Amino acid sequence: MGSKFISTGEAAKKLGVSDQTILNWIDAGKLKAERTIGGHYRLNIDQFRTSEDQDAAFDSYFDRMHRKDSLLHSSRTLPA
Secondary structure (H helix, E strand, O other), X not given: OOOOEEEHHHHHHHHOOOHHHHHHXXXXXOOOOEEOOOXXXXXXXXXXXXXXXXXXXXXXHHHXXXXXXXXXXXOOOOOO
């Protein structure tokens, strides 16, 4: 079975950091990445230690937090 590769954005989401942090880590040699013909980085998913089930739980948690945050901000009224 071939290796699966992910984008820098997917890696950032998986690790809970910014896209720029991923790029910095690639430049510093902390993460291994390959470039596509178009010049974009792709990272082998095998270098990350979370499972797809963990990723789904993480996504679910952040979706719930985002909804709560959105509700909190939408219920605030601005002073006149």
